[in-house]
Amino acid sequence: MGRPRLAVFKFASCDGCQLTVLSLEDELLQLAEAVxxxxxxxxxxxxxPGPYDVALVEGSVSTEEDLQRILEIRQNSRYLVTIGACATAGGxxxxxxxxxxxxxxxxxxxxxxxxxxxAHSTPIAAHVPVDFELRGCPISKQQLLEVLAALLAGRRPKTPEHAVCLECKRRLAVCVAVARGVPCLGPVTQAGCGALCPAFGRGCYGCFGPAAQPNLAGLTNHLQAAGMAPRRLVSGLRLFNAAAPAFQQESDRLAALEEAER
Amino acid sequence: MTDRRVIEVPALTRVEGEGGLKVVLHDGQVDDVQLNIYEPPRLFEALLRGRPLDDVPDITARICGICPVAYQMSSVHALEAALGLRMTPELRSLRRLLYCGEWIESHALHIHLLHAPDFLGYESGLAMAADHPEAVARGLALRKLGNRLLEALGGRAVHPVSVAVGGFYGLPRADVVQALVADFAQGLELACDAARWVASFSFPDFDRSYEMVALVHPDEYAMNEGELRSTAGLACPVTEFEQRFEEYQVPHSTALQARRRETGTCYLVGPLARVALSRERLAPRARALADELLPEPATNVFRGIVARAVEVVHAFEEALELLRHYRPVWPPRVPWQPREGTGCAATEAPRGTLYHRYRVSADGTVAEARIVPPTSQNQAQIEDDLRAWLPRVLPAGEQRAALDCERLVRSYDPCISCAAHFLRVTWESV
Known part of the structure; x- marks a missing residue:
């Protein structure tokens, strides 16, 4: 068997996730030999032209042309992996x-x-079956390497689904929420960034989207009790993963609540 | 009967973002040149309205994955102007240090992986690595150093998390940052080698008369602040940006372009413009290399790669100086209170002057946003260059001409993701 054929495609996005491929400075030349x-x-x-063994797809679908293009890419690709918050949640x-x-x-x-x-920006999976989703705004280099290595080895990639809190503890960072009352999405956000924001003294803002089984109402009730306006909670959930189902449901619930109160 | 022919480059490669190029020939003469942007619009100026000010540097960073710091810098400076906030000199230096990381990262990428293959005849930097392993490895090493600086100060290279309105959310310990000093000293040597390497390429003879525009600072090679100057004698504060430059729509294309308001002419922003206007403010080794490798007047856009390489040297010299004296500033952030106001700022993104203006509300949210990225400013100049370039490359045949046109566009290091939110998309079918 020849080397696996890799393709990288862009939809509506900032290029930052595909740039991560080029940021594999130490592994890039090896990667170019392996695939x-x-x-x-x-x-x-x-x-x-295709067919491709692996297609990495960055960006969300937001034009008529792209609705068609993603179908063609799917037909041409054995494994379709979406990379980043735009591709996995609409950005x-x-x-x-x-x-x-x-x-x-x-x-x-x-x-x-x-x-x-x-009128809508939608994730790739809303249009075609996706074999693996790599979260993040931007994606993590290590997770990208894991996906590529797994696909080369013919196994399923393993990326964590637990919350940022665990990474924060591992990093021995002081919990900004407990120690300083800083609003933090860490308890409901999927790990992958390495808990960067708490390490810089700010709350997590949800780049990797919802963690597995996130208790969103638990977190937002706590933050409201601590005095945070629902309006601020809504804008906090509506960032780079605004349209990820768990974040969207909770921000819609809070927005409706605020509307009813008015 | 007339002969109408169209040369198309459906997809420009080795540029950031996606666009194409269309040339219409009428009886063998160039009738029309269009740089087509088909990046989907992401409507940033609309979605910023109503957002808390703290969100703005995080959101505008997402306009571009290659130059997020530029967007963070122009946005925080503009918001601070609107809030009447003054930065301390210490925080200002740290912002410069962060910006050095981005200049190194972005320029090293463009020089080695995107642009050099044009001069040496390869389809990509990766393909070039087979025959030029040291040069490509050096490029990757330089880029990695830029990324490491961004990671140290901002947590990550793409969309750093530390930049805040008023300063930084947090700053790394001195030992974390000073650990970079030795590697940066080595990096400076690599950067000088890289500059000599790119200057040894053979460049097409294509000097043109440009109005070059950049920020100029009295004591520094301008990055974060300065006055707007041009090689045609413009000198004004950034607050006059919108009176001096205007965006307009051309009838046959739907692309928004920029021109000088007084003369109606196009202009050039980016590394060549900065070297032209601030050569004497380059750090010593960068200055010496500029004089040796890029003598005045440097008006050949293909030599933009040399200007970029000189700026990498400058960024290493400046970063080294700042790294050696690094101390975490406490508090890292100047406190501020929401108020109503309008503020604007421009900073020098790797690709050129990036202008932001915000109107902010008393409740601490954005009321209105305006962003003018460097690539939309360069777009009219690129098309003008192509019109001058085409008669020279057409005799070699249309296929070859298309490649040569793409090379010219690439020498501008266009950032199409940035431009897309501000450029009209062309959908004209031929």
Whole structure:
């Protein structure tokens, strides 16, 4: 068998997750030997047609053209792995899902009629079956390496589903929520970043999306009891993983609550 | 009967973000040149409205994964202006240090993995590594040092977590940061070697007359602050940005471009402009290399790679100085109270001047946001360059011309993800 054929595709995104491939400074040249990088516009002028063994897909679906393109990529790819919060949850651009899309377009563009864009930004899995989702805004280098190594070895990648809190303890960081009352999404957010924010004295803001079985109401009730306005909780949950189901349900619940109180 | 032909580069490669290029020929003459951006718009200026100010540097970072610090810097400076907040000199130095990390990371990537393959005839930096292993390894080592600095000060290289309105959420201990000193001293030598290496490439003869625009600071090679200056004599505070530069729409394309308001002409931002306007403020070794490798007037955009390499040397020299004197500042953040106001700021992103303006509400949220990234400012200049470049490359055949046009575009290091939110997307079918 020849080297596995790898392709990297971009949808609506900042490029930061595919950049992580190029940031594997120590492993990059080895990786380029182990796999045949057939399609990776940001890195190479080589554009080999499919089929591909592994497709890494960055970004969310937000245009008519991309609805079609993701179907073609799926047909051409044995394993389709989504990388990052845009691809797995719709990204920050999914904030439009709660807004008036036409008004958003008018706000940014003088001639919105030229812009073809969908009213919703959606994750890749809303359109095609996805073999593995790699979370994060941006993804973690180590987790990316694990996915590539697992696929090369023909096993399923293993990435943690537990909460950031565990990483924070391992890092021996002082809990910013307990010690200083800083609002922190760590208890409900999936591990992967290495608990960076608490180490810098700020609360987690949810880059890796909901952890497995997150107790969101437990956390938001506690924060409300501590004096945080529901409005702030809603904006805290509506960031890069706003449209991840667990975060979305809770932010919608809080928004409805606030609406009812008014 | 006239002969209308179209040369298309459907997908530009080795650039950040996705775009294409279309050239329309009429009887063999260049009729139209369009840099097409098909990145989906992400509507940042709309979604920022109503967000708490603390969220702004985190959100605007997500405009670009290669230059997130630039977005964080322009946004916090603009918000601090709106809040009437003054930075301490210590915090200002640390922001410069962080920015050095991003300049190194972004420039090293573009030089070695994206741009050098054009001069040496490879499809990618990875393919180039087979024949030029030391150069590629050096490039990766330089980039890694930039990333390590970003990780030390910001937790991670892509979307650092430490930048806050008013300063930083937290700062690393002195020993963590000073551990970088020895490696940065070595990195400086590597950066000088890399500059000599790229200057040895052969460059097409393509000097043009540009109005180059950049921030200029009296005592520093401008990064975080300065006055707007141009090689045509413009000198004004950043608060006049919108009076001096305007964005406009061209009839046949849907792309928003920028021009000088007074003259209606296009202009160039980025490393070549900075070297042109602040050469004497480069750190000593960078200055010497600039004079040796990039003599005045440096007006060939293909030599942008040399300007980038000189700036990497400068960033290493400056970072070393700051690293040696690093002490965590306490408190890391100047406290602030919400108030109504408007503020703007520009900083020098790796690709050029990045302008932000915000109107903020008394409740501590964003009322209005305006962002003008460097690539949208360069877009009209790129098209103008292509019009001058095409007659020279067309005789070699259209296929070859398309490749040569792509090379020209790449020499600008365009950042299309950044530009997409501000550029009209072209959907015209031929």
């Amino acid at each position: 045949d990088i057939c399609y990776f516009l940001e890195a190479s002028s080589r554009m080999e 920050i651009q999914a904030l439009r899902n709660w807004g008036d899309h036409a008004e958003f377009l008018r706000c940014v563009y003088a001639k919105p009629e030229y812009i073809r864009s969908l």
